[in-house]
Amino acid sequence: NKKVKNIFTDQEIIEAEVKLVEQVVTKYKNHPALYAWDLGNEHSQLHIQVNNQEINKWLNKFTNLIKDIDSDHPTTLGIHQLDIEKDTGFQPQVVSQNCELITMHGYSVYAGWGKGYLDNNVIPFLNYLVSKLSGKRVLFSEFGFATNEQQQPTTEITLTWADNHQQKTYLVAEEEAAKCTIKIIQTLKAMGSLGAFLWCYADYDKSLRKLPPFDRAVQEMSFGITRADGSLKSVARMLKNIQLGEEQNKKKIEILKEKYYQQPLENLMKYYQEYNKDE
Template structure:
């Protein structure tokens, strides 16, 4: 009997031990999963929201010569941070129709109006996606006890989309002025009164800029050893300069390069990466080449709540390069129409439209374009861009007709921004093209280009050993095909197609 009780006790202890270990593993797994998927923004509270850059509209303090007590920089910064966070939390609340975080940024009286708005929208299944892009703030009053501040926020650029039953009802840009009263409670500045005084439609249409008289005869460029990681640890200005000399000597005058949003540090651009980008343009200038800089490569999140982060990224890069002699044009994004199905066509176009405005507000000299993947999408936003760019990997027999159709739809300069043929024919594609086929393709392409007096940038200088899965996925027949679009093979030997790299 004693032996039986001991066995029962051992079994109970073992079972308890297994259960405890299982709970610990589950907890660690849950924590790991949370850390790797990111916090849900709609559930963020006051302390959580401070930990990340989630909302970075442009802010200009017009005046701090206020009535009452003079304000120091620390208090001014605290007011700005909490005020912008209040905007952000309200955007999230109206998008999700939830109250999370409202108590942290609004006083009792101020939050009642927000709650009523949420309740009304919830009852009608209405949601609002919104953001502000810029603020111009004047400090009107700061109390002697440092507990109350009054600000006027003028010319607030707002963007809103209203949905009902997930169907978009309205899209609007507004310029508004707000009078805001903030109280210091529990160490945080909370909004007490939030009154919109005026609202006007945003009629600041992007200005067209004069396009360079240079007739673009160029090529898309990545170094052979580190394609799609051009600005990583293997960056070499010497290598890039040697490649640019090959390009110049081949009769070309320009290159197109790519900036990846995540790789460059998102909203907080990595200074080291930016320096490498500047060195690349230096190498281009030394070789008498011009550069089209493509922004936001491999980026696919067009959500309105991220717009201010995207804009700070673009603003930093454009400001850094806008006075460089080698800069030819800005390409907002590579092939954004490929995201229409997965991200929503309206979302993508709205993001592009606002990003064009941002780039032109920072650089009013250089033209702006978008690298559409086909001729069908090329005329989207044609009135906002300065150059209409399109890619073409289809049957060359139809190219002449496609060019003529585009010319009938727009009087903007046209650039065939990507085209080419892979010379891969192997195990994964035994019926692929040969190097001779590739040469004949480029000979024919240049004939059509010359006939239509078309500007062009071919794909690409080199064959590559490795293709990241992000480019064409994991399928071997796609990756192997992508490796051999170059005019120069992996042994640094010019292929037959090199003869037709330019129309001269």
């Protein structure tokens, strides 16, 4: 009957977070592989009520703590598609007040406002919109496709989430997923995105299929660019020879960021229509 403690406001949790940050940042601040400090992944997925002011206070505390130890690497916090579709509190405007780097996650297969599961404009549009809302360049740090078995066509599936609501999604044919992924990366480069990280490295072994969380979320088994046996999927082979052009940021949409979260989903859909006008 105990409630989960609020990681943003509970003093005991915050004290533990301070110790964790101090020790991790001190130990790894000079590691050659370090790019930035990420304060968390999609916090709005947690069943914790938190408002803008509490988020801002928490971010301010920990970004400053990190900077006191390591002033050479930027800080960020992973926001995702849901944070743009509704007001979860994790607005780009709020995150950008404290973090030097804005990182974004998104998936066309979950974008009910898009033009279908292979809509290769969804990710570049989210990059564009979040950049305008935050006033900073964006690193698209998570996107990709869950693929079907090798040589199998795209299959529609229905997911049942922990709160028992259902959602339609797809296990995408490998070749379709690869071509769409390459187009997305090329567009992100052309529009001036800081970069793109694919979700993820490898598929999970089939022996895990009936275990949580895969029993409810089968799509999480197969987001890899390699299969569970280490063999390369089509996307991995295509990435070896990808051609990237120069930046040519042609999109100019007036984003009213002060009013965006009055009706976030409606505004998102309106701006997406504008984004696609010349397509």
